[in-house]
Amino acid sequence: MYDAIARNRRKSWLLVALAFLLLFAVAEAFNLYVGGGPAGLLVALAIASAGTVGSYYFSDKLALAITGAREVEHQHAPQLVNVVHEMAIAAGLPMPRVMIVPDPAPNAFATGRDPEHAVIAVTTGLLERLDREELQGVIGHEMSHVLNRDTRVTTLVVAVCGAIVMLCDLFWRFSFFGSRRSRSRDDNSGAAAILLVIGIVTIVLAPLAAALIQAAVSRKREELADSTAVALTRNPAGLRRALEKLMGDQSVVRKTSRATAHLWIESPLDREHGGSWLNRMFDTHPPLTQRINALRTIENAGP
Amino acid sequence: MLLLVVLVVLVVLVLIFIALYNKLVRLRNRVDEAWAQIDVQLRRRYDLIPNLVETVKGYAAHERQTLEAVIAARGAAQSLNAQGASPAAIAQAEGALTNALRGLLAVAEAYPDLKANQNFAQLQEELTTTENKISFARQHYNDTVRQNNTAVETIPTSFVAPIANVTRRDYFELDPTDPSRNPVQVQF
Numbered sequence: 001m002y003d004a005i006a007r008n009r010r011k012s013w014l015l016v017a018l019a020f021l022l023l024f025a026v027a028e029a030f031n032l033y034v035g036g037g038p039a040g041l042l043v044a045l046a047i048a049s050a051g052t053v054g055s056y057y058f059s060d061k062l063a064l065a066i067t068g069a070r071e072v073e074h075q076h077a078p079q080l081v082n083v084v085h086e087m088a089i090a091a092g093l094p095m096p097r098v099m100i101v102p103d104p105a106p107n108a109f110a111t112g113r114d115p116e117h118a119v120i121a122v123t124t125g126l127l128e129r130l131d132r133e134e135l136q137g138v139i140g141h142e143m144s145h146v147l148n149r150d151t152r153v154t155t156l157v158v159a160v161c162g163a164i165v166m167l168c169d170l171f172w173r174f175s176f177f178g179s180r181r182s183r184s185r186d187d188n189s190g191a192a193a194i195l196l197v198i199g200i201v202t203i204v205l206a207p208l209a210a211a212l213i214q215a216a217v218s219r220k221r222e223e224l225a226d227s228t229a230v231a232l233t234r235n236p237a238g239l240r241r242a243l244e245k246l247m248g249d250q251s252v253v254r255k256t257s258r259a260t261a262h263l264w265i266e267s268p269l270d271r272e273h274g275g276s277w278l279n280r281m282f283d284t285h286p287p288l289t290q291r292i293n294a295l296r297t298i299e300n301a302g303p
Numbered sequence: 304m305l306l307l308v309v310l311v312v313l314v315v316l317v318l319i320f321i322a323l324y325n326k327l328v329r330l331r332n333r334v335d336e337a338w339a340q341i342d343v344q345l346r347r348r349y350d351l352i353p354n355l356v357e358t359v360k361g362y363a364a365h366e367r368q369t370l371e372a373v374i375a376a377r378g379a380a381q382s383l384n385a386q387g388a389s390p391a392a393i394a395q396a397e398g399a400l401t402n403a404l405r406g407l408l409a410v411a412e413a414y415p416d417l418k419a420n421q422n423f424a425q426l427q428e429e430l431t432t433t434e435n436k437i438s439f440a441r442q443h444y445n446d447t448v449r450q451n452n453t454a455v456e457t458i459p460t461s462f463v464a465p466i467a468n469v470t471r472r473d474y475f476e477l478d479p480t481d482p483s484r485n486p487v488q489v490q491f
Contacts, residue, residue, distance in 0.1 A: 078425070082432035089340065090439035132431070232439075 012153060012220040019160045019213045023048060026167050026206045029199035043170070048163035060111040060119055060151075067109075069099035069121040080127060083136050084120055087143040090232040096120050096146060106130070106249055109264045110142040111151055118146040129249070130242055137229060137239025144228035150221045157217045161210035171203050218284040226291055230298055240295035247288045323460050327469040330451040334472050337444035338390065341475060344436045345384060345397060351433065352377045352404075355426045359407060362417035369403075369410050376403040390473040398477040401434065441475050448472045 027043075074081045081098050088095045096110075096118035106126035112118035120142045122135075130138065145151060230236045246266045266285060285291075356370055380396035408427070411417050418424075452471050454460040464470070 079428055079432075082428065086432060086435045086439055089436050089443065092443050136435075 009148075009224065012217050012224070015213055015217045015220065016153065016157055016160075019157055019164075019210065019217075022206055022209055022213070023160050023164050023167075025202050026164050026171075029202040030167060030171050032195060032199045043167065047166050048160050054159075057113065060113065060117060063109070063111045064099065064119065064121070067101045067103075067121065069101045069119075071097055071099050077127070079132065080122065080135070080139075083132070083139050084143075086136065087139045087232055090140070091143050091147045093118070093143065093146060096143075100124060100127070106246055107264045107266055108138050108142055110145040112146070113151060113155075114149070115146050118151075120146070125249075129245055133235065133238035134242035134245065135238075136233055137235065137237075137242045140229035140233040141225045141239060143232060144225040145221070147232075148221070148224055148228060150225065154218060154221060157214050161214045164210040165207045168203050168207050215284055219286050222285050223291070223294070226294065227298075230295065236295045236299040240292055240299065243288055243292050243295070247292070319459075320463065323463040324467050327454055327460055327464055327467040330447070330454050331467075331469045333447045334444070334451050337440070337447045338475075341437060341440045341444055342384070344433050344440055345380070345393075348400070348430070348433045348437070349377060349381050349384075351426060351429055355407070355423075355430065358420065358423050358426060359411060359417065362414050362420070363410065366407075366410050369407050373400075373403040373407050376400040390475045394475045394477055397437070401477070404430065404434075445474050445476070448474050 027045075030043075072081065077098070077100065080100070084098050085095055093115045096112065096115070097120070099119055099121035101107075101121050101123045103123040104125040105123060106129050108120070108122040108126055110118060110120050120139065122138070126138065127135070226239065229239050233239070243266070264285075266288065352373060356373060359366070360370060376396070376399045380393065380400045383393050383396045408430075411423070451469070455464045455469060455471050
């Protein structure tokens with residue numbers, strides 16, 4: 001299990017590196033076609049870092065505002081607050097703020113830029129449907145996102161991928177209205193033409209690739225949080241049964257969008273969409289059946 | 304030149320010593336912190352028990368033996384804790400208390416009225432969470448003790464440990480054959 005955690009961590013950092021590489025490639029293509037020397041790269045970096053800093057500080061407030069979560073204390077929801085405290089102790093983290101989202105669809109998410117500012121939120125639907133052990137599994141999963149600094153990793157990827165998309169947008173504007181200084185410079189040698197084609201292809205495909213990377217990172221972090229949750233609770237059955245209940249439930253979280261999809265323990269958007277290979281590539285979460293089977297494997301392997 | 308070399312070597316040695324010393328002190332503080340976390344939960348459990356016993360008494364007064372076993376185990380554990388006994392000794396007394404509580408909750412299963420009591424349900428939730436917290440805090444404490452003991456016994460930190468006054472620490476281990484190694488399971 002600990003091997004799985006290490007492997008997963010490597011993979012998601014690889015994906016983050018890939019996203020940065022893609023950003024540089026786009027900036028390079030931008031530079032090649034529109035010109036302006038290293039300006040393209042600088043613009044890309046500026047957008048990416050502004051996005052990162054912005055979401056680093058405001059992502060939690062934004063997510064909470066979108067979902068309509070409200071903070072609860074021990075006297076309002078003793079069991080929930082107790083279970084969160086248990087998981088905080090198990091993870092060796094400070095007690096996060098606990099929130100409840102008034103929504104009948106069972107789901108949960110964690111946010112906040114670091115463990116000191118962490119928030120764990122669950123829907124009222126989740127509290128109604130899960131027993132104590134199952135709730136502990138779900139909270140363990142959310143606490144793992146806090147422990148693994150997933151909010152930070154995801155924020156980084158979202159910002160970098162956002163910068164890629166913005167830069168590509170910018171490119172189309174420039175190429176239609178801007179002066180192409182590069183044309184006079186390139187004396188139409190074969191190599192330059194090939195480079196230009198590669199540049200265009202990069203810019204066309206980059207937003208798609210960015211979306212794929214973003215989804216892949218999110219899926220990796222979800223898998224990692226599942227195995228970390230087992231390490232914290234030492235009880236794979238709780239989370240497994242909770243996910244089974246979520247699978248049986250067809251309701252969809254009301255106040256959500258693609259923008260916050262990666263936050264939740266289970267995809268809050270459409271669930272059973274054909275499950276084609278292409279569709280799965282854009283999902284922010286691995287299929288529930290796959291996650292349940294992974295937990296079952298740990299369960300059968302014993303402690 | 305030679306003087307300079309000697310001086311550099313000395314400075315490096317002093318810096319290494321400071322680093323090792325600080326590492327050991329950090330480890331010791333972490334063990335103390337982790338122990339404090341267990342202790343908070345142990346005390347919380349002592350506080351919950353009188354209420355629990357009173358509530359159960361209201362419905363199952365003739366389960367005298369079980370109730371007295373819990374009270375006795377609580378008293379023993381609390382007095383050991385108050386004396387500042389070693390974690391190993393406290394762990395043993397706490398293990399006995401966990402067992403006594405398990406017996407009491409098993410008895411409670413036979414009284415539907417008691418189980419329906421709002422106060423009892425609340426106490427049961429608080430007791431469950433306290434048991435879980437003790438068990439999770441124990442894992443964390445034992446991790447920090449293992450790091451501390453490894454540092455005290457391995458070179459080069461072992462040379463500095465006596466100077467920094469950092470020693471081996473007890474694990475908080477319940478008896479391995481004891482079923483109370485797993486937290487009390489409460490069914491709802």
